[in-house]
Amino acid sequence: MWGLSPRAGMPLLLLLAPPLLIALQLLALGSRLPAGARSWWGAAAGGPRDRAVVSSVISIDPHPRGARGARSHPPPRPGALEEMREKMRDAARAYEDENEWQERQMGPxxxxxxxxxxxxxxxTAELSRIIAYIARPQLNCSRVYSPGQAHAIQPPAASxxxxxxxxxxxxxxxxxxxxxxxxxxDGGDADFLRTVSRLGCEVHSFDPSNSNASGGSPGNSLASNHSDEVGVSQHKMWLDWRTRKRRRHKTRGNLVSASQxxxxxxxALGHHTVHFLYADLLSAEWRVFQNWIExxxxxxxxxxxxxxxxxxxxFEVGGNSEEVLRYWFSxxxxxxxxxxxLVHSYAGEGHSVLKQxxxxxxxxxxxxxxxxRH
Structure with missing residues (x-):
């Protein structure tokens, strides 16, 4: 039988002391934990785990029956609900008006x-892309109206x-x-005016240099225009691409500038749709087109x-030649x-592109x- 001397047993006691102290501290801590935590602790320590599940129920009833101290709300006064609905409708209308104004300013x-x-x-690459794009019709028309003609014919030559x-x-x-x-x-739209007049259209011609329009009066010419012998209303006005300040109410003929x-x-003319539009804007077309798009x-x-x-x-188009060509294509x-x-393309005279x-x-x-899409 083996025996240990007192000196030989001291190291063994020193090794066993720390685990014993830790176990005693854990047992003391477990007695202070809530019941749910103690059940988890017991299971973790190898004891039987508490199988009971405790749940909480939160009532969403604003007036629970039998609740002590529950407040009683008086019924709403007559007309209060309708007033609230009217305020909500006013707020919605204001929101829609603001959105409409922002859309008109920023564009859809x-x-x-x-x-x-x-x-x-x-x-070279940018110009080639533009020329290829405008030289290729995207839609074929089986019958067309040609310049000066008011009866449909087969598509003529590209001339x-x-x-x-x-x-x-x-x-x-x-x-x-x-x-x-x-x-x-420059009056070069005579064939167009003749064609659409024979089609029975209400025709309006806009030329800021025409002294005969509106009796020669400057500025706004929409309220009192002059009609020529074929029934074309002539206006001393031109197209602009800059959106004016917001007008709360537009009425027929209510324009105060010669450029709109x-x-x-x-x-101002009371037209929702323009069926035929002819425009030669002398290099202002790019910004005008952008305004129409936006x-x-x-x-x-x-x-x-x-x-x-x-x-x-x-007009108002900047950048180097390559940037301008990319803008045009855009x-x-x-x-x-x-x-x-695009249904037709006709090449004009000259071979100058951006001064080249x-x-x-x-x-x-x-x-x-x-x-x-109309």
Whole structure:
């Protein structure tokens, strides 16, 4: 039988003392824990785990039955509920009015700037993309109105300056009025005016240099315009791309400037739709087009005949040549995104593009679009 001397047993006692002290502390702590915690502790220590589950129920009844000290709310006074509903309706109307104003100022959509045509900015690549885009019709018309003609014919040769698509689904209904606008300064829209007049349209011609419009009166010419011998109303007014300050109420003929956006002109003349629109804006077309895109005006235009000018950047268009070309292409794509599809393209004279001579491009193009979303 082995025996231990007192000196030999001392190290063993020193090793056993710390675990014993820890066990005593844990037992003392367990007696102070809540019942749920003690049950977990017992299971962790190897004892039987408490199987009882304790749950709490929170009542959502604002007036629980039998609740001590429950408050009794008096019934609402007569008309209070209707007053609250009216206030909510007023708030909703104010919210809608504010949204409408912001939409008119900012536009329902912003012009989307397209990516570069190549890996890096290139005058040749950007111009080639534009020329290829405007030279390829996106929609074929089986019957058209050609310049000066009021009866539909088969599409003629590409020598026609412009064409109006005579498909029934693109023309105004016989029981509804037809409206046509023309914006040009040099009188080169005579064939267009003649064509739409013979179609029975209400025709308005806008030319700020026309001294005969409105009896030669300066400024606003919509309230009292002059009609020529073929029934065309002439206005001494031009298109603008800058949105004026908000007008609370627009009335027929209520314009005070000789330059207005298309939306304001239509509102002043009482027109919701323009079926045929002709525009030669002498390089202002790019910013005007952008305004139409961002303001959503194009949804109310069915046919658009417009001349684009490539000799210089245009009014309020900045940047180097590559940036200008990319902006032009972005505007053309914005017209397409608004529902316009190209049906005819006519190349004008000259070969100057942004003051550079380009043999395979022209200085201007007259393009005809139709709106497939009206």
């Amino acid at each position: 959509r912003a012009l989307e700037v397209q990516l570069w045509a190549s890996d890096k900015p290139s005058f 026609a300056h412009w064409l109006l698509c005579a498909e029934n689904w693109l023309l105004p209904a016989s029981d509804r009025p037809c409206v046509a606008y023309s914006f040009r300064m 956006t298309l939306a304001d002109i239509m509102a 303001a959503g005006t194009l949804q109310n235009v069915h046919h658009l005949v417009a001349t684009i000018h490539l000799q210089w950047a245009g 505007v053309l794509r914005g017209l397409q995104a608004s529902g316009l599809k 001579t380009v043999t395979d491009a022209h200085s201007s193009y007259t393009l005809t679009w139709v709106n497939t």
